[in-house]
Amino acid sequence: MTYTVDFETVSTVGLESSPVADALAGLRANEARYFRNKYDHVFTVEPAQDAAEAVDWVHRILLAEREIVIASRPLEATAFEVEGIRMAYVFYESGLSVNVMYTVEDGKKRAVGFKLSDGMEVPEELAQRFKFARQKSKLAGTIRGSFFVIKNEYTLL
Numbered sequence: 001m002t003y004t005v006d007f008e009t010v011s012t013v014g015l016e017s018s019p020v021a022d023a024l025a026g027l028r029a030n031e032a033r034y035f036r037n038k039y040d041h042v043f044t045v046e047p048a049q050d051a052a053e054a055v056d057w058v059h060r061i062l063l064a065e066r067e068i069v070i071a072s073r074p075l076e077a078t079a080f081e082v083e084g085i086r087m088a089y090v091f092y093e094s095g096l097s098v099n100v101m102y103t104v105e106d107g108k109k110r111a112v113g114f115k116l117s118d119g120m121e122v123p124e125e126l127a128q129r130f131k132f133a134r135q136k137s138k139l140a141g142t143i144r145g146s147f148f149v150i151k152n153e154y155t156l157l
Contacts (some may be wrong), residue, residue, distance in 0.1 A: 001046065001049070001050075002044050002046045003044060003045050003046065003076075004042060004043070004044050005028055005029055005031075005032035005043045005044065005045060005068075006029070006032070006098035007029040007030070007032045007033035007036065007139060007156060009066065010022075010025050010026055010029045010073065010139060011025060012024075012025040013025075014045065014075060014076050015028070015075055015076065015091065016091055017075065018075065018092075018093050018094070018095055018117075019093075019094075019095070019120075020094075020109075020117045020118070020119045020120050023095060023117035023118040023119050023120070023140060023141055024091060024095045024117045026099075026117070026137065026139040026140035026142040027091075027097055027115055027117050027137075027143060028043075028045070028091055028097070028115070029041060029139045029140070030118075030137045030139045030140045030143070030157070031089065031097070031099075033139065035082070035087075039048065039082040039083060039101055041082050043078070043081065044078060045076040045077065045078045046076065046077065046078065046094035047075070047076060048073075048075055048076055048077050048090065049073035049108065051076070051077035051078065051079065053079070054073050054077040054078060054079035054088045054089075054090070055077045055090050057079070057100070057154070058077075058088050058090050058098055058099075058100050059090075060113075060154065061070070061100055061112060061150060061154055062079055062098070062112065064152060064154075065112070065148065065150060065151065065152065066129065066137070068125055068126070068129070069125060070092060070096065070098065070123065070125060071094075071123060071124065071125055072092035072093050072094035072096055073092065073093045074090045074092055074093075075091050075092060075093050076090075076091045077089060077090045077091070080097065081104065082124060084103060084104050084105055085101055085102065085103050085104070085109065086100075086101075086102040086103075086104055087099065087100070087101055087102075088100045088102075094120055094123060095116060095117030095120035096114065096116060096117070096120070096123055097104070097111065097115040097116075097117070098113070098116070099112070099115075100112050100113075100123075100150070101113065101115045102150065102154070106153070108123035110149065111147050111148065111149050111150055112147060112148055113145060113146070113147040114126060114132075114145060114146050114147065115131065115143050115144070115145045116132060116144040116145070117140065117143070118140060118142050119141075119145065120139035122144075126146075130146040130148075131146060132145060133145055133146065133147045137152075
């Protein structure tokens, strides 16, 4: 079932099994607000098992680019295109959010981003590979984030 993320009334719907469900819901709402304000895009998610194609695409890029396998269980995912940029998000039970930004035409903007929910530890599979910068969010508290540039081509969803 598809869920439209409301950034005015933050809800843990779909994220209840996360030990940091409130912070993860805030992080998800923060992303929804960004896409609404920047692109006038309504941010929707669905259970990870229903969005297997998006989850597989993100996991394939992580593995091929950096040999990263996320240990946590994916809870929700989404994939969409705005202004020629293919976006995919996976929200994990641990509180991690992974997104792929992949320009369709020119190949100039292609990256994987990691965001850690407030209160979660850095996942072991990322701890030695990335430094995380902090940013404050009214919806999500303190978000720690990092990214890497995608070097190869990947078939779009």
